[in-house]
Amino acid sequence: MxxxxxxxxxxxxxxxxxxxxxxxxxxxxxxxxxxxxxxxxxxxxxxxxxxxxxxxxxxxxxxxxxxxxxxxxxxxxxxxxxxxxAGLAFIHQELNLIPHFSALQNMLLGAPKVTRFGMIDWKRSGVAARAAAERVG
CATH class of the missing domain: 3.40.50.300 (P-loop containing nucleotide triphosphate hydrolases)
Known part of the structure; x- marks a missing residue:
């Protein structure tokens, strides 16, 4: 290669x-x-x-x-x-990287997450993930 x-x-x-x-x-x-x-x-x-x-x-x-x-x-x-x-980001070809995670949790692996009071704000993270999915169709 x-x-x-x-x-x-x-x-x-x-x-x-x-x-x-x-x-x-x-x-x-x-x-x-x-x-x-x-x-x-x-x-x-x-x-x-x-x-x-x-x-x-x-x-x-x-x-x-x-x-x-x-x-x-x-x-x-x-x-x-x-x-x-280093600024590298990847979308791995495996559709379900961690089987017991939800689609949203798998989608956000390695991505910065919106937090509130030190906890992941899944509702706001979900809104951001949906927006990203809509941008790429």
Whole structure:
């Protein structure tokens, strides 16, 4: 998986990202440059490593080796909070990430939540989530 873009315009640089599961190589030295302000597509056959790459960027999965820099700063891989602080956000393809959560709770995983008195205000969070869903159809 390699799709280098001009290094001068790269906002995110992925170099040598590798991940295996139980000895099976899922991601093999992935290199990718992402330019700010451009739309990029990550396409490939089933098993090509797309989901593994995204899960590494999201901090859900720790790669075996490789690095990611965002705006010149190295991303601490393997921690969702570091990915969030770097400005990364993901919509995972799994429809129900946590089975016992409601659709709203799953939709707001990792998103800042409206709070009141230190508690999540689910009614206001629901209004914001519905508005977001309407914007994307």
């Amino acid at each position: 390699s799709a280098p873009v001009s290094a001068a315009g790269a906002w995110m640089r992925i170099r040598g990202l590798t991940k295996s599961f139980a000895g099976e190589l899922a991601l093999d030295r992935a290199d990718l440059d992402i330019e700010r302000g451009r739309v990029h597509g990550l396409v490939g056959a089933n098993g090509a490593g797309k989901s593994t790459l995204i899960r590494c960027l999201a901090g859900v999965t720790s790669p075996d080796q490789g690095s990611v820099t965002i705006a010149g700063n190295e991303l601490q891989l393997g921690t969702p909070k570091a990915s969030e602080r």
